[in-house]
Amino acid sequence: MEHEFTDQNFQNEVLKSKVPVLVDFWAPWCGPCRSMAPIIEELANEIGEDKLKIGKCNVDENSAVAGQFNVMSIPTFLVFQNGKVVEQFVGSVQKVAVKDKLARFIS
Amino acid sequence: MPHNLIIIGSGPAGWTAAIYAARAELKPVLFEGPEPGGQLMTTTEVENFPGFPKGILGSELMANMREQAKRFGTEIISDNVTAVDFSARPFKVTAGTNVHEANSVIISTGATARRLGLESEKALYGKGVSACATCDGFFFKGKQVIVVGGGDAAMEEACFLTRFADKVTIVHRRAEFKASKIMQERALANPKIQVIWNSAVEEILGVDIGHVTGVKLKDTVTGETRDMAIDGVFAAIGHEPTTALFKNILDLDEKGYIKTAPDSTCTSIQGVFAAGDVQDAKYRQAISAAGSGCMAAIEAERFLA
Ligand SMILES: Cc1cc2nc3c(=O)[nH]c(=O)nc-3n(C[C@H](O)[C@H](O)[C@H](O)COP(=O)(O)OP(=O)(O)OC[C@H]3O[C@@H](n4cnc5c(N)ncnc54)[C@H](O)[C@@H]3O)c2cc1C
Numbered sequence: 049m050e051h052e053f054t055d056q057n058f059q060n061e062v063l064k065s066k067v068p069v070l071v072d073f074w075a076p077w078c079g080p081c082r083s084m085a086p087i088i089e090e091l092a093n094e095i096g097e098d099k100l101k102i103g104k105c106n107v108d109e110n111s112a113v114a115g116q117f118n119v120m121s122i123p124t125f126l127v128f129q130n131g132k133v134v135e136q137f138v139g140s141v142q143k144v145a146v147k148d149k150l151a152r153f154i155s
Numbered sequence: 156m157p158h159n160l161i162i163i164g165s166g167p168a169g170w171t172a173a174i175y176a177a178r179a180e181l182k183p184v185l186f187e188g189p190e191p192g193g194q195l196m197t198t199t200e201v202e203n204f205p206g207f208p209k210g211i212l213g214s215e216l217m218a219n220m221r222e223q224a225k226r227f228g229t230e231i232i233s234d235n236v237t238a239v240d241f242s243a244r245p246f247k248v249t250a251g252t253n254v255h256e257a258n259s260v261i262i263s264t265g266a267t268a269r270r271l272g273l274e275s276e277k278a279l280y281g282k283g284v285s286a287c288a289t290c291d292g293f294f295f296k297g298k299q300v301i302v303v304g305g306g307d308a309a310m311e312e313a314c315f316l317t318r319f320a321d322k323v324t325i326v327h328r329r330a331e332f333k334a335s336k337i338m339q340e341r342a343l344a345n346p347k348i349q350v351i352w353n354s355a356v357e358e359i360l361g362v363d364i365g366h367v368t369g370v371k372l373k374d375t376v377t378g379e380t381r382d383m384a385i386d387g388v389f390a391a392i393g394h395e396p397t398t399a400l401f402k403n404i405l406d407l408d409e410k411g412y413i414k415t416a417p418d419s420t421c422t423s424i425q426g427v428f429a430a431g432d433v434q435d436a437k438y439r440q441a442i443s444a445a446g447s448g449c450m451a452a453i454e455a456e457r458f459l460a
Contacts (some may be wrong), residue, residue, distance in 0.1 A: 122290050
């Protein structure tokens with residue numbers, strides 16, 4: 049299941065998460081974000097929550113976290129582990145390529 | 156069994172070809188490529204595509220085209236084509252480790268925004284260097300940015316960015332713009348827009364810190380360089396046809412566009428067609444790309460018959 053991360057729940061849901069978390073920073077006006085959305089949703093349904101949590105964060109409504117992690121381009125994807133950014137990529141990415149980047153967290 | 160038709164690319168040309176080919180029961184297979192939806196995904200409102208009197212978001216228009224192509228049975232593959240072999244029929248189209256065969260191919264790989272081509276640009280991509288003003292302008296609220304270029308796209312981007320940035324500086328290599336008069340006037344009349352003439356970006360600064368802090372500008376007349384503090388860099392220096400895959404395979408013109416026969420989408424190889432920006436240095440519009448996608452599908456259908 050895909051999560052929704054906000055300025056309010058980011059600390060608990062992402063930074064304190066026991067499993068790694070993939071966060072998709074997006075906004076409704078961003079075309080490439082829209083084409084990535086179904087891919088991220090599919091991955092959220094395919095990958096077990098016990099291995100990797102997946103969710104999105106609307107930068108328009110949650111500018112504090114976006115600012116905190118220096119998001120300056122969307123879509124930006126950050127993987128957090130133990131409260132730290134351990135992987136990041138930007139822009140339109142193929143589903144297989146996203147999977148590749150996540151492989152080390154879900155094996 | 157080879158496919159009847161493989162379509163490479165998911166911009167207006169590719170989806171239109173898919174709609175026509177699918178309705179003709181060719182069961183086309185379409186590769187979406189690195190930018191699903193193509194160039195229009197990076198713009199906001201499209202106001203000149205007929206049928207949408209109030210305008211339509213680029214991303215919405217492309218989602219509609221995809222849905223329409225899917226409805227008639229287009230097989231969609233979310234992957235990039237990495238190699239093609241047109242030396243014999245069936246043609247071979249490779250995506251990573253998968254080789255697909257087809258009796259005909261439509262190439263609609265469109266065009267890609269030209270980059271400055273600097274190492275520092277690559278390193279700071281997404282950290283102040285942006286390829287999409289409509290996506291990223293938002294992050295430059297109250298900041299200062301430069302737009303590199305002198306054409307219509309640069310004027311439009313600069314004007315758009317003034318919605319967010321405090322100051323937008325257009326950096327241009329020459330002493331005059333090649334943008335249309337109306338676009339230039341609009342940009343130059345904007346109090347937030349400034350121009351630095353005869354200058355080129357030599358380097359983007361901030362790699363050591365991890366985000367853009369400035370640029371090194373070189374005066375194209377005197378050769379002098381100077382640093383300028385800045386938060387964001389947008390390049391609008393034109394587009395190049397996406398034809399690297401087809402070099403030495405198909406006839407390309409001197410600018411890299413695929414050559415097509417007059418009044419046709421036929422390339423130098425029978426059974427291979429090209430539609431959209433990839434073969435059109437002249438019009439480069441969504442509607443003309445869609446139109447030539449339609450032509451390509453009809454030509455492929457006749458070729459296969
Ligand atoms: C910011 C901006 C605003 C614009 N505004 C307008 C407008 O208002 N009105 C208008 O008419 N036009 C506009 N245009 C121009 C219009 O977007 C293009 O003319 C049109 O998109 C061209 O369509 P296309 O199908 O030829 O290619 P593109 O839209 O360029 O699509 C190319 C496709 O090929 C795919 N591809 C590339 N390489 C591969 C590969 N190796 N394997 C598989 N697939 C691949 C890509 O993923 C992409 O899906 C605008 C362009 C830009 C950049």
